[in-house]
Amino acid sequence: MPELPEVEIAARNVRRWARGRVIVDAIVSPSRVIRGQTAACVRKALVGRRVARVDRRGKWLRVVFDDDTRAFSHFGMSGRWVKRRPDDPEERSERLRLDLGDRSGRLVSLRYVDPRMFGRFIVAREDIAEFRALGPDPLVDDVDGATLARAIAGKRRTIKEVLMDQLVLAGIGNIQATDALFRARIDPRSRADRLTRADTTRLARAIRWSIDRTLALEEGPEITYVEDANAPNPFVVYGRGGAPCPRCRTQLLRVVLGGRTTVLCSSCQTRR
Numbered sequence: 001m002p003e004l005p006e007v008e009i010a011a012r013n014v015r016r017w018a019r020g021r022v023i024v025d026a027i028v029s030p031s032r033v034i035r036g037q038t039a040a041c042v043r044k045a046l047v048g049r050r051v052a053r054v055d056r057r058g059k060w061l062r063v064v065f066d067d068d069t070r071a072f073s074h075f076g077m078s079g080r081w082v083k084r085r086p087d088d089p090e091e092r093s094e095r096l097r098l099d100l101g102d103r104s105g106r107l108v109s110l111r112y113v114d115p116r117m118f119g120r121f122i123v124a125r126e127d128i129a130e131f132r133a134l135g136p137d138p139l140v141d142d143v144d145g146a147t148l149a150r151a152i153a154g155k156r157r158t159i160k161e162v163l164m165d166q167l168v169l170a171g172i173g174n175i176q177a178t179d180a181l182f183r184a185r186i187d188p189r190s191r192a193d194r195l196t197r198a199d200t201t202r203l204a205r206a207i208r209w210s211i212d213r214t215l216a217l218e219e220g221p222e223i224t225y226v227e228d229a230n231a232p233n234p235f236v237v238y239g240r241g242g243a244p245c246p247r248c249r250t251q252l253l254r255v256v257l258g259g260r261t262t263v264l265c266s267s268c269q270t271r272r
């Protein structure tokens with residue numbers, strides 16, 4: 001499932017493909033992805049607009065246009081943007097298509113593909129509430145141990161669930177939380193408010209390490225997700241329950257926290 005690194009890679013790609021270009025045509029399917037809006041309204045807001053800026057916060061990608069209209073793209077479980085030529089056929093599960101031209105009239109065609117349709121595409125005149133409510137972003141805001149300690153202060157849920165709360169920290173999902181807690185040697189079942197300052201410093205560094213590692217491994221124009229058929233698992237312990245711990249060879253445990261499967265080493269990771 002896409003988390004911060006996958007959306008960051010998408011933001012870099014869409015920025016490279018679209019910034020400075022004008023949307024000359026948009027084909028908007030009336031799918032669940034645009035729920036609450038009509039396809040005609042979305043199309044009308046987009047056609048003729050020049051892309052001024054592309055950025056990301058948490059798992060949201062934001063495109064700001066020349067008239068300050070914004071488009072917010074969230075990938076849900078299976079969404080992704082791909083670049084095609086305008087005469088290329090429609091993608092399987094294509095929900096949205098933007099054809100963008102540069103000053104010399106050359107066209108690129110960006111397609112939003114989303115088989116499961118948990119993704120969102122929202123056009124608005126200002127930042128949407130879900131975007132404004134996000135907590136600090138580990139890349140954008142360079143979250144250190146002190147920032148992390150403030151963000152989790154007084155939280156009595158497990159640190160794993162707290163890390164995945166987008167209002168506490170933006171962009172961390174099951175994969176990044178599982179690998180970062182392993183790296184920081186903190187048991188994911190620890191209560192967040194019991195972590196020490198040394199723990200939050202280690203954990204903030206581990207989150208950044210895990211994100212940077214994933215970015216380096218996955219960067220490219222066509223992203224695959226670990227759940228995709230035949231996709232490799234590039235993560236350290238995520239999805240590896242039952243396998244030996246890469247550090248001490250103890251068999252990794254699989255536990256469920258907040259309805260999500262998490263993997264840990266009971267020997268390397270300390271419970272607070």
Ligand SMILES: [Zn+2]
Pocket residue numbers: 245246247248249250265266267268269
């Ligand atoms: Zn271990």
